[in-house]
Amino acid sequence: MHEPMLALENIRLVYNRGRADEVTALDHLDLALDPGEFVTVVGSNGAGKSSTVQIISGAQRPTKGRVRVKGRDVTAWPDYRRASMVARVFDDPRVGSAPDLSIEDNLALAMSRGRRRTLRFSTNATRRNRMRDELSRLGLGLEDRLHDPMGLLSAGQRQSITMIMAGLATPDVLLLDEHLAALDPATAARVLELTADLVAEMGCTTLMITHNMEHALRLGSRMLVMSRGRVIADVPQARKQHMEAAHVVDLMVGAGDELTDRILIPELQTEGAM
Amino acid sequence: MIDNVLIDTLVTGLPLVPLVLGIYLVLNIREDFDMTVEGSFALGGAATAVGLTGGLNPWMALAIGAAAGSIAGLVTSQLNLILRIPLLMAGLVMNMALFTVTLRIMGMPTMSTAGMETIFSPFVSSPGREADVAMSIVLAAIVSVVLIVFALFLRTEIGLSLRASGRNSRMVRSNGVNDNGLLILSLMVSNGLSAFGGGLMIQMQGFADVNMGTGMFIAGVGAVLLGVLLLRPTGSRVIRIVLAVVVGALIYRLILVSALRFGLPAGDLKGITALTLVLAVAAQGYLAPALARYRVRLSRKREPAPAPPTPIPTPSKETVDA
Ligand SMILES: Nc1ncnc2c1ncn2[C@@H]1O[C@H](COP(=O)(O)OP(=O)(O)OP(=O)(O)O)[C@@H](O)[C@H]1O
Ligand SMILES: [Mg+2]
Numbered sequence: 001m002h003e004p005m006l007a008l009e010n011i012r013l014v015y016n017r018g019r020a021d022e023v024t025a026l027d028h029l030d031l032a033l034d035p036g037e038f039v040t041v042v043g044s045n046g047a048g049k050s051s052t053v054q055i056i057s058g059a060q061r062p063t064k065g066r067v068r069v070k071g072r073d074v075t076a077w078p079d080y081r082r083a084s085m086v087a088r089v090f091d092d093p094r095v096g097s098a099p100d101l102s103i104e105d106n107l108a109l110a111m112s113r114g115r116r117r118t119l120r121f122s123t124n125a126t127r128r129n130r131m132r133d134e135l136s137r138l139g140l141g142l143e144d145r146l147h148d149p150m151g152l153l154s155a156g157q158r159q160s161i162t163m164i165m166a167g168l169a170t171p172d173v174l175l176l177d178e179h180l181a182a183l184d185p186a187t188a189a190r191v192l193e194l195t196a197d198l199v200a201e202m203g204c205t206t207l208m209i210t211h212n213m214e215h216a217l218r219l220g221s222r223m224l225v226m227s228r229g230r231v232i233a234d235v236p237q238a239r240k241q242h243m244e245a246a247h248v249v250d251l252m253v254g255a256g257d258e259l260t261d262r263i264l265i266p267e268l269q270t271e272g273a274m
Numbered sequence: 275m276i277d278n279v280l281i282d283t284l285v286t287g288l289p290l291v292p293l294v295l296g297i298y299l300v301l302n303i304r305e306d307f308d309m310t311v312e313g314s315f316a317l318g319g320a321a322t323a324v325g326l327t328g329g330l331n332p333w334m335a336l337a338i339g340a341a342a343g344s345i346a347g348l349v350t351s352q353l354n355l356i357l358r359i360p361l362l363m364a365g366l367v368m369n370m371a372l373f374t375v376t377l378r379i380m381g382m383p384t385m386s387t388a389g390m391e392t393i394f395s396p397f398v399s400s401p402g403r404e405a406d407v408a409m410s411i412v413l414a415a416i417v418s419v420v421l422i423v424f425a426l427f428l429r430t431e432i433g434l435s436l437r438a439s440g441r442n443s444r445m446v447r448s449n450g451v452n453d454n455g456l457l458i459l460s461l462m463v464s465n466g467l468s469a470f471g472g473g474l475m476i477q478m479q480g481f482a483d484v485n486m487g488t489g490m491f492i493a494g495v496g497a498v499l500l501g502v503l504l505l506r507p508t509g510s511r512v513i514r515i516v517l518a519v520v521v522g523a524l525i526y527r528l529i530l531v532s533a534l535r536f537g538l539p540a541g542d543l544k545g546i547t548a549l550t551l552v553l554a555v556a557a558q559g560y561l562a563p564a565l566a567r568y569r570v571r572l573s574r575k576r577e578p579a580p581a582p583p584t585p586i587p588t589p590s591k592e593t594v595d596a
């Protein structure tokens with residue numbers, strides 16, 4: 001038997017335990033992802049998608065259960081320790097980058113991810129060449145603006161760079177939490193393309209959360225539907241290929257979830273994302 | 275008259291530069307408040323004075339003073355991390371505790387080091403104008419080394435993590451850096467610098483005083499604000515950061531020295547400090563947008579036409595700090 005790359009075992013996560021506003025975000029959550037698997041995750045608001053990402057990245061400790069990466073029990077590891085294996089792209093590009101630092105410094109910080117920081121200079125000629133190469137694939141001309149502060153860039157440019165940053169020190173597991181949510185459709189399409197390219201290139205196990213049903217069905221090799229802290233449907237590639245967005249929505253409604261306008265199905269989209 | 279003012283500014287202002295640098299590190303880079311620096315300034319001065327009195331090499335005495343300050347910073351960081359006391363409160367408490375520690379170390383409130391061998395002894399024969407000039411040259415050399423080492427440090431991987439951590443600790447953590455480690459490091463460096471400044475100060479003035487740190491935090495904040503206002507450093511402009519510190523510290527001293535020279539009594543200095551601080555903060559609000567507009571125009575002019583130039587091989591060009 002081969003080892004899954006990532007395993008969540010009987011995870012329970014309770015926020016504000018023992019207080020009046022106690023919330024059970026995840027309950028009896030089991031999940032095993034194989035090496036190189038690209039999984040999309042959908043589910044209505046509050047289903048526990050972001051909580052799952054927090055549990056995997058180590059930003060939250062589960063109330064109960066175990067987290068394993070490459071077979072190692074990392075449940076007690078803080079997020080910065082897991083960063084050698086797990087990379088994460090936030091929904092808000094401002095969280096994933098430092099606005100007052102230059103593009104170069106942002107990339108340099110990500111290049112050393114998961115390695116012990118030393119008193120070596122953070123940037124040298126070799127690193128800078130690599131940065132230019134990686135940035136030039138975006139086709140945004142950013143490779144000539146290494147010294148510009150990140151804060152000067154548009155949301156799309158910043159999110160493109162945080163995608164690049166996530167891939168600089170090749171991670172074993174890549175977590176994308178609605179990383180296209182803040183972008184306009186055209187930019188989102190471009191960053192999605194970049195995502196697919198990077199994931200294919202690195203071959204890392206990827207978990208992509210999205211509210212866009214079309215993205216969820218078109219990308220990846222497996223789709224999870226979450227509701228009330230659990231996985232209610234685990235759709236393999238063979239079924240996913242022929243699935244309609246409306247069917248996924250039915251699954252969510254069947255679970256008793258209310259739909260919001262954040263869940264995009266192709267028929268309802270005015271500006272086609274693709 | 276004018277050159278007297280300048281020499282006085284240098285002699286009394288340069289020993290403050292390490293302190294202001296330490297305050298900049300915590301206040302602007304980490305975006306936090308640490309009042310321990312007041313206590314460690316006096317502590318560093320006292321430890322250095324005791325070292326000198328004990329016949330220690332004056333450089334060694336300085337190093338011991340700086341180490342004492344770093345330990346104070348370490349304690350403050352642990353109060354915050356282990357006992358979960360907010361940093362501002364931890365600093366206030368430490369500042370108070372350090373008063374007693376400093377008094378104990380010296381065994382008296384004021385300790386004279388007049389006539390003892392100091393770092394200035396090889397360059398200064400008899401007190402007077404020439405001695406002041408010689409001292410300011412020695413101080414300028416020491417401070418330059420400190421600033422250069424600090425700027426180089428900020429360019430290292432650890433220094434870069436530090437620069438990113440103040441604004442965006444989540445990003446720093448998700449890139450694999452232990453943020454608590456950075457807090458400890460920044461407080462140790464900042465208080466070590468402050469204590470080093472105290473050591474320079476007592477060797478320059480010839481005595482240590484248990485109260486010599488009082489008011490230094492707010493004075494340092496004033497200096498930082500002045501420097502930031504004039505040089506507008508950003509996280510990646512490391513050279514600007516150290517320039518802002520030295521310019522801010524010296525202009526702050528210049529204002530006070532001028533006030534004294536114009537015949538204001540020493541008791542008015544606190545009022546002047548307060549006024550400087552208020553004006554600096556107000557100027558941040560009112561002048562900054564105007565200055566920013568000016569800078570944008572400047573940078574537009576500098577920028578080449580939209581067409582990106584072919585990448586020029588620039589192996590040695592570190593940054594475009596100007
Ligand atoms: N920090 C927190 N403190 C308290 N409750 C929280 C916290 N974060 C999330 N929750 C709650 O946990 C539940 C799951 O939230 P989560 O953010 O994981 O949902 P989600 O699937 O990502 O939803 P969305 O689509 O809105 O992003 C929700 O009921 C939410 O209110
Ligand atoms: Mg979410």
